[in-house]
Amino acid sequence: MKLVKKGDLEYYIFENLERAGVKHCFSTRLGGVSEGVYSSLNLAFREDKPENVIENYRIICEAIGTDSKNTVWTRQVHTDNVIEVTENDRGKGLFTERQAEGYDGIYTDKKDVVLTGFSADCVLLFFYAPDVKAVAMTHSGWRGTVLEIGGKTADILAKRYGADKSKILAGISPAIGKCCFQVDSPVVDEFSDKLPWSKDFITDDKTEEGKFFIDLHGINQRILENHGLSPENIENSRICTKCHPERFFSHRITGNARGSLAGLISL
Ligand SMILES: [Zn+2]
Structure with missing residues (x-):
């Protein structure tokens, strides 16, 4: 994964997706117009001024060569629900009511539909299936990771469009790293129950006493491999959002007094 700088704006892109010509980015908090705890590239409404959020989307979408009018949001609630969207869904979330309530994965084979995922420490997974020209964006916090939502997303691209999973290109976003993701034993118990191999x-x-560190970057990568993706096609950022609060919004650091990062991907 590499950092792109355009004036004050900074965002990350995956080199495998860039080589394939897929428009995408994982945002930082740098280069927007929001103020205070939302400073400055906040990409969710939260309690921020709506006009600032809309302007932030205009800035980031223009930078990656698309239009904010094409974005599609869902309401992410840590499920393993995945939904297909089309050109008819463009603008939902940013300009009109979002209709997909309770979906953490979103996919399409239509052009110029900008799939949008939100994060402030959680993993976002980026997918591109080159053989069938389809993309997906999946929000995989620890609950979604336990439910293997990333693997389910890849399975759906294969089932719905006939994608060859061994050809899918995937990216694992910046997220809270093993260095900082300290949890209590009930969280570890969930992983041990559902994904016994995750003990590694x-x-x-x-x-x-009674605290553990979990490697969400590593577990999500293994889930994708277990579901048929090739290791060489998975680009894992391994960047920790909590370690770099000047660059990323981190829920662990600020709680709800924060903006939101976003992942965007579009054919
Ligand atoms: Zn860290």
Whole structure:
């Protein structure tokens, strides 16, 4: 993954998706017009001024060669629900009411439909199936990771469009890293129950009794491999959002007093 700078604006792109000519980005908080805790590239309404959020989308969409009118949002609620959208859904969320309530994965094979995912520490997964020309964006926090929503998204691209999963290009976004993602044992129990192999990605916190560190970047990568993606087609950012608060919004640092990062992808 690499950083792109255009004036004050900074965002990340995956090199595998760039080589394939797929318009996409993972935002930083740098280069927008929002103020205070939303400073400056806040990409969700939250309690921010709507006109600033709309302007932020204009800025980031123009930078990646698309139009904010084409964005499609869903309401993410840590499920493993995945929904198909089309050109008829463009503008939902930013300009009109979002209709897809409770979906954490979104996909399309239509051009100029900008799939939008939101994050402030959670993993976003980017997908491009080159053989059938389809894209997907999946929000995979720890609950979605336990439910293997990334694997389910790849399965759906294969089932719905006939994509060859071994050819799918995937990107794993900046998210809270193993360095910082400290959890209690009930969270570890969920992983042990549903994904016994994930113990390889979980370690004890030696400094605090009953605390653990979980590697969401690593677990999501293994889920994609287990569902048929080729390791060489998965680009894992391994960037920690909590370690870089000047660059990313981090829920762990600020709680709800924050803006939101976004992942965008479009054919
Ligand atoms: Zn960290």
